Amino acid sequence: MNEKVKIEPFKSNEEFYVYVDCLRVELNKKGFSKTSQELNFILHETAYTTSSEFFGDIKFALLSLKENAGKKFSKELLENVNMCLTTIENAFDRANSKS
Numbered sequence: 001m002n003e004k005v006k007i008e009p010f011k012s013n014e015e016f017y018v019y020v021d022c023l024r025v026e027l028n029k030k031g032f033s034k035t036s037q038e039l040n041f042i043l044h045e046t047a048y049t050t051s052s053e054f055f056g057d058i059k060f061a062l063l064s065l066k067e068n069a070g071k072k073f074s075k076e077l078l079e080n081v082n083m084c085l086t087t088i089e090n091a092f093d094r095a096n097s098k099s
Contacts, residue, residue, distance in 0.1 A: 021043055023039070052095065059085060
């Protein structure tokens with residue numbers, strides 16, 4: 001059974017943005033300062049042409065973190081990172097009419 005999980009807790013891109021910003025702060029507190037700084041740059045210092053580009057950069061940063069440090073995550077932190085990644089994937093699927 002290879003069914004895709006649907007997670008859509010955010011009513012807008014702005015809500016998702018706030019969630020990722022809170023995750024960024026939490027990552028910094030937990031010692032993942034490099035990814036926290038990268039997310040800060042993505043969220044607060046970069047101008048994006050499209051939301052796909054913005055979401056793609058967030059996805060890349062979180063996937064890199066998960067690949068390099070995922071074993072050090074608490075269960076809650078892993079769930080939060082996975083929720084962000086699933087939300088981005090679901091958004092990409094909707095944008096490409098795969099839902």
